[in-house]
């Protein structure tokens with residue numbers, strides 16, 4: 001072909017795409033839908049352009065920018081995939097509650113890279129296998145375990161707080177990396193509740209978990225072709241995934257040895273007669289229901305859940321407490337409701353002020369800022385058509401800052417929760433079938449960790465959280481250590 005022919009062919013291709021676009025738009029209008037606002041669609045160019053923007057700025061930063069520019073209902077493209085960004089509480093609740101949507105994060109190949117293709121409950125988007133894994137998680141997060149979680153969280157927090165002096169001395173000004181401290185605490189709580197083995201070097205495990213999160217963002221957001229463009233990054237993230245799988249694999253082996261050896265209970269063991277998540281999975285493997293990989297992946301997800309979103313969440317809450325001078329109010333509530341003992345779950349239910357502070361922190365500074373779904377069938381939301389197979393990004397930040405529900409939405413004010421806020425207006429753990437499986441246990445752990453810490457230490461922020469640098473891809477993670485000053489609390493006889 002000479003160059004002239006090539007141009008002819010390209011021209012024809014472009015014409016065909018324009019006609020296709022025109023027909024599709026007409027078809028959408030013919031279905032009674034109007035076209036939602038959003039960047040103009042130019043075949044080929046828009047998909048490439050918007051995919052580039054999403055990769056460059058991170059999914060969350062892009063989502064926030066498009067919502068701010070175009071409003072409550074926006075149409076964009078993630079590559080070739082038509083994607084709607086919804087921000088109104090009613091549309092968000094509709095999409096999250098409807099069984100017409102399934103999880104959408106990562107392609108099968110990306111999920112396979114991080115061990116979540118048809119495995120585990122976090123991003124697994126194969127509905128059948130997700131249901132079978134969810135069963136194990138739901139059983140392990142049930143009544144008695146919730147009661148036990150309160151006591152275990154206090155024990156683990158106290159044990160880890162003994163490391164504060166070491167952590168502070170590694171820093172010239174004596175500030176403590178609170179995010180790492182929280183990751184160690186929540187890892188220990190997870191271990192004591194769901195696995196029950198002795199983890200020798202918890203800092204190393206926390207590091208490995210951090211490497212795994214970075215790999216999530218890499219493998220789940222980038223199309224496969226773009227992963228291979230940077231082979232050194234690709235290798236680094238692949239190694240990080242394998243490192244965590246090896247670490248957890250060894251812990252599971254340890255557990256299996258404990259189960260076979262009838263060993264005496266030691267410090268971290270799960271008491272006899274209590275529900276034992278890891279043991280139930282290992283049993284299921286022995287009965288031929290689960291593969292070894294799936295057991296390892298489920299234990300991984302249970303162990304990383306705390307060090308992931310919960311740790312960062314507690315850090316944000318502590319920053320709010322310190323900045324807004326809420327320590328005294330919380331301490332007063334602790335004295336009134338709990339006294340000097342460790343808090344029980346009933347105590348926590350009576351601590352309204354702490355509940356409001358935590359909720360207001362999650363409302364104004366959430367860790368999970370958006371949720372992504374894919375439509376299994378065509379749907380109609382707010383007068384727009386969502387065609388089968390398209391994506392929906394639910395902008396949780398916008399939902400939580402809707403001025404119709406929260407006057408002065410940007411202001412931090414625990415009184416926003418003075419009246420119970422309905423779950424259709426405040427959904428930090430999502431809603432419906434795919435909501436966070438840890439939504440009941442997480443507040444128990446967060447509250448006990450905060451109570452135990454505040455009783456022993458005074459907080460001073462070492463920085464203003466508005467200027468925190470966070471990675472805005474999948475969830476908000478500080479990109480630098482989360483420093484704060486923790487001073488031993490001096491007993492006052494009041």
Ligand SMILES: *[C@@H]1O[C@H](CO)[C@@H](O)[C@H](O)[C@H]1NC(C)=O
Nearest residue numbers: 355359417418419420421428
């Ligand atoms: C605080 O949030 C939790 C969900 O995490 C909810 O169950 C609780 O009712 C909220 N409190 C108020 C006062 O709305």
Ligand SMILES: *[C@@H]1O[C@H](CO)[C@@H](O)[C@H](O)[C@H]1NC(C)=O
Nearest residue numbers: 057058214217470471472473
């Ligand atoms: C997204 O995640 C990657 C990998 O962790 C990171 O290098 C990048 O800076 C993040 N992007 C943004 C905008 O935070």
